[in-house]
Amino acid sequence: MNLGAIEAGGTKFVLCVGDEAGNVLERVSIPTLSPEETMKGIFEFFDNKEIEALGVGCFGPIDPDLSSPTYGYITTTPKPGWGNYNIMGALKERYNIPMAFDTDVNGAALGEAYFGAAKGLDSALYLTIGTGIGGGAIVEGKLVHGLLHPEMGHMHLTPRSDDHYAGKCPFHGTCFEGLAAGPAIEERWGMKATQLAPDHIAWDMEADYIAQALCIYILTLSPKKIILGGGVMHQKHLFPMIHHYVQEKLAGYVQKDEIITDAIKDYIVYPGLGDNAGVCGALALAKSAL
Amino acid sequence: MNLGAIEAGGTKFVLCVGDEAGNVLERVSIPTLSPEETMKGIFEFFDNKEIEALGVGCFGPIDPDLSSPTYGYITTTPKPGWGNYNIMGALKERYNIPMAFDTDVNGAALGEAYFGAAKGLDSALYLTIGTGIGGGAIVEGKLVHGLLHPEMGHMHLTPRSDDHYAGKCPFHGTCFEGLAAGPAIEERWGMKATQLAPDHIAWDMEADYIAQALCIYILTLSPKKIILGGGVMHQKHLFPMIHHYVQEKLAGYVQKDEIITDAIKDYIVYPGLGDNAGVCGALALAKSAL
Numbered sequence: 203m204n205l206g207a208i209e210a211g212g213t214k215f216v217l218c219v220g221d222e223a224g225n226v227l228e229r230v231s232i233p234t235l236s237p238e239e240t241m242k243g244i245f246e247f248f249d250n251k252e253i254e255a256l257g258v259g260c261f262g263p264i265d266p267d268l269s270s271p272t273y274g275y276i277t278t279t280p281k282p283g284w285g286n287y288n289i290m291g292a293l294k295e296r297y298n299i300p301m302a303f304d305t306d307v308n309g310a311a312l313g314e315a316y317f318g319a320a321k322g323l324d325s326a327l328y329l330t331i332g333t334g335i336g337g338g339a340i341v342e343g344k345l346v347h348g349l350l351h352p353e354m355g356h357m358h359l360t361p362r363s364d365d366h367y368a369g370k371c372p373f374h375g376t377c378f379e380g381l382a383a384g385p386a387i388e389e390r391w392g393m394k395a396t397q398l399a400p401d402h403i404a405w406d407m408e409a410d411y412i413a414q415a416l417c418i419y420i421l422t423l424s425p426k427k428i429i430l431g432g433g434v435m436h437q438k439h440l441f442p443m444i445h446h447y448v449q450e451k452l453a454g455y456v457q458k459d460e461i462i463t464d465a466i467k468d469y470i471v472y473p474g475l476g477d478n479a480g481v482c483g484a485l486a487l488a489k490s491a492l
Numbered sequence: 493m494n495l496g497a498i499e500a501g502g503t504k505f506v507l508c509v510g511d512e513a514g515n516v517l518e519r520v521s522i523p524t525l526s527p528e529e530t531m532k533g534i535f536e537f538f539d540n541k542e543i544e545a546l547g548v549g550c551f552g553p554i555d556p557d558l559s560s561p562t563y564g565y566i567t568t569t570p571k572p573g574w575g576n577y578n579i580m581g582a583l584k585e586r587y588n589i590p591m592a593f594d595t596d597v598n599g600a601a602l603g604e605a606y607f608g609a610a611k612g613l614d615s616a617l618y619l620t621i622g623t624g625i626g627g628g629a630i631v632e633g634k635l636v637h638g639l640l641h642p643e644m645g646h647m648h649l650t651p652r653s654d655d656h657y658a659g660k661c662p663f664h665g666t667c668f669e670g671l672a673a674g675p676a677i678e679e680r681w682g683m684k685a686t687q688l689a690p691d692h693i694a695w696d697m698e699a700d701y702i703a704q705a706l707c708i709y710i711l712t713l714s715p716k717k718i719i720l721g722g723g724v725m726h727q728k729h730l731f732p733m734i735h736h737y738v739q740e741k742l743a744g745y746v747q748k749d750e751i752i753t754d755a756i757k758d759y760i761v762y763p764g765l766g767d768n769a770g771v772c773g774a775l776a777l778a779k780s781a782l
Contacts, residue, residue, distance in 0.1 A: 263747075278747065325638035339712075344632045348615035348714035349748050356745055357708045360650040373745045418647045422629075422712050424638035455646055455663045457553075457568065458639050 206253035207484030208244065209306065210260040210289070212281060215240060217247045218481040222489055224317030226481055236283045241292050248297065255300040256293065257487025259309025259480060266304050266351060274303055302491035308345050309483030310431065310473075311338025316486040318474030320427040327425035328473070329354065331412065332432030335379040339423050346423075355379035359414045365390075365407060382411040384434055400439045409440050413447030416470065420448070420456060431473040438472070445470060496543035497774030498534065499596065500550040500579070502571055505530060507537045508771040512779055514607030516771055526573045531582050538587065545590040546583065547777025549599025549770060556594050556641055564593055592781035598635050599773030600721065600763075601628025606776040608764030610717040617715035618763070619644065621702065622722030625669040629713050636713075645669035649704045655680075655697060672701040674724055690729045699730050703737030706760065710738070710746060721763040734760060 204227070209216040211234065218229040228251075232243040248256075263279065265272045274290025290303045304312075311328035320326035324343040330336050335355030339346040346352055356377045361369075367390040371380030380386060387395040391404050398404045416428060434440075445466045454462055460469040475482045494517070499506040501524065508519040518541075522533040538546075553569065555562045564580025580593045594602075601618035610616035614633040620626050625645030629636040636642055646667045651657075657680040661670030670676060677685040681694050688694045706718060724730070735756045744752060750759040765772045 337712075341631045341636050341638065342634045344634075346631050346713060348631065349710075349716050349750060350714050350746060352714050353711045353746065357711045358650065358704065358741065360648065373743045374741075414648065418708055419712065420639075421643045421647045422627075422709065423636060424640050424642050426639050451648065451664075453663045456640060456643065460639060 204251065204253050205485055205488035206248055206251065206256040207481050207488055208256070208258045208260075209309070209480035209484050210234075210258060211306065211480075212261045212279075215244065216481050217244060218485065219251050219253060220481070220485040224313070224475075224482050224485055226478060226485075229481060234281075237287050237289070237292075238283075241289075244293075245296055253297075253299065253488075255302075255488040255491045256297060257309065257484040257489070257491060258290065258293070258301065258303045259306040259484040259487060260289065260303065262305050262351070264303070264305060264351075266308075266347060300488075300491035302487040304345060304487055305336070305338065305351050306480060306483065307336040308338035308351060309487050310475075310479045311340055311429075311483070312345055312486040312490060313475055313479055313483035314429050314473060315340045316489060317482050318479070319429045319471050321474070323426045325424070325426040326429065327419050327423060327427070328429045328431065329415075329419075330432035331383065331430060331434040333384055335383050335432075337419070339419075339425065341423065354415075354419070355383070357415070357418065359411055362407060362410060364403075378411065378415045382408055382415075382434075387434070395434065395437070400437075405437065405440060406443060408434070408437075409443030410447050412440070413444050413451055416444065416448050417451045420452065420461070426460075428470045429473050430470065431479055435472065441467070441470065441472070494541065494543050495775055495778040496538055496541065496546040497771050497778055498546070498548045498550075499599070499770035499774050500524075500548060501596065501770075502551045502569075505534065506771050507534060508775065509541050509543060510771070510775040510778075514603070514765075514772050514775055516768060516775070519771060524571075527577045527579070527582075528573075531579075534583075535586055543587075543589065543778075545592075545778040545781045546587060547599065547774040547779070547781060548580065548583070548591065548593045549596040549774040549777060550579065550593065552595050552641070554593070554595060554641075556598075556637060590778075590781040592777040594635060594777055595626070595628065595641050596770060596773065597626040598628035598641060599777050600765075600769045601630055601719075601773070602635055602776040602780060603765055603769055603773035604719050604763060605630045606779060607772050608769070609719045609761050611764070613716045615714070615716040616719065617709050617713060617717070618719045618721065619705075619709075620722035621673065621720060621724040623674050625673050625722075627709070629709075629715065631713065644705075644709070645673070647705070647708065649701055652697060652700060654693075668701065668705045672698055672705075672724075677724070685724065685727070690727075695727065695730060696733060698724070698727075699733030700737050702730070703734050703741055706734065706738050707741045710742065710751070716750075718760045719763050720760065721769055725762065728762065731757070731760065731762070
């Protein structure tokens with residue numbers, strides 16, 4: 203059975219046909235132009251494909267609430283033409299097949315749970331740490347939604363005493379994203395993150411902040427696996443530092459081997475899907491719609 | 493249909509027969525003695541009752557993971573005789589009916605979702621703020637479990653600059669429970685919380701810490717309703733202060749009327765079940781087992 207997947211980003215849309223095992227069979231990338239031009243490109247790609255469901259992992263903010271009158275809309279984005287655009291309406295008008303719509307990061311979380319590092323688990327947390335920070339969580343096999351989708355990158359953290367940076371977030375200053383996303387690292391140290399040596403104090407600080415956030419997620423969501431993706435996590439030397447800080451901060455309170463022993467290296471991990479996280483996430487959404 | 497409910501606490505067990513609508517038809521309270529003596533009292537109460545399911549909301553830590561070899565155990569409690577006690581094993585040996593087992597606070601959360609302030613919602617957060625702080629969350633209609641149950645009271649918060657108290661938690665010092673549970677209030681100010689005047693700075697600080705925590709839960713779990721119970725929340729004047737601080741801290745980032753308008757007074761609320769939260773929670777667990 204073939205599934206369709208759309209990774210809808212602010213600069214490009216990745217369109218894909220894949221299968222239920224998460225294999226990508228065909229993919230193209232088109233630039234994000236106006237909604238009308240972009241939808242035209244989407245229809246050209248999918249019109250002659252025999253897909254049985256379609257998943258859309260979308261840049262936000264979006265309305266993924268099926269009971270809402272604006273379900274399927276991209277909502278308050280400043281991107282010209284896309285504010286309050288009913289993307290799922292346009293797709294449903296064209297194709298009469300099951301569809302699922304969610305944030306890109308929720309899609310990636312589901313992709314990791316179906317096909318990647320959390321394969322087979324009914325509970326997982328996926329975090330992307332790059333230009334921004336976002337998270338998606340699986341609880342009892344389902345993506346977490348509620349009043350809205352989670353906005354995990356915007357929770358307040360405690361700045362370290364050796365950190366005098368005011369924080370990058372225009373809403374919250376020193377929230378997780380304001381302290382630890384790529385742009386915050388660059389502005390704090392005055393250079394590209396990729397130019398900072400592995401033993402630079404920047405990475406110790408980064409690992410500390412990521413661990414602060416992970417401790418909160420562990421105590422709130424109790425995920426069975428934590429997957430850290432996004433550009434910042436290409437710095438693989440962060441992982442052992444994060445493991446150390448999570449153990450130190452939880453101080454033995456959560457008595458599970460995954461946390462208190464060396465098994466933590468298999469608990470807080472790099473994504474299994476690598477650069478395919480986005481399209482595989484949208485494929486996972488398509489699969490969930492069946 | 494009659495349901496059985498056990499609210500298993502460290503000092504007393506409340507035993508109850510109720511119905512699917514959450515009505516308590518009969519209840520007794522027995523002291524928490526040794527497991528053998530306590531189970532004897534439980535059997536005496538339930539043996540001649542015609543119950544079709546049994547729910548147990550239990551003091552912790554417990555193992556509620558159905559796939560675990562120690563499912564149904566009270567695990568590492570220091571309470572004599574109860575450490576590694578298989579309470580659900582003892583109950584299942586006696587009664588061949590569907591049963592559900594969870595933490596007391598998860599039970600209370602489910603009770604509020606089935607019968608109380610979050611009735612009919614598939615997403616809610618229940619927090620008890622008293623001698624300790626604990627939370628239970630409903631996501632997509634189900635209680636959140638994962639690696640373990642949540643331990644929401646133990647996440648780190650940022651102490652206010654006018655708060656020089658070192659924190660009460662032996663594990664984490666200034667975690668939420670360490671800063672804001674009843675014993676922390678009393679130790680910080682040197683008097684019973686109930687003796688502090690409503691305009692004492694203690695309450696402004698308390699509301700601030702509770703709001704810090706709620707913002708994190710909102711950004712992580714996105715609950716459709718937040719219910720605050722426990723002894724500290726008997727101080728009803730805390731609610732408007734908490735509403736104010738949550739709005740201030742989220743700074744308009746979560747654009748939902750429930751948060752940015754006066755509707756917040758119906759979003760962060762007192763429990764609907766009052767003093768019946770515990771037994772109604774266990775009744776809800778029984779209902780979930782059917």
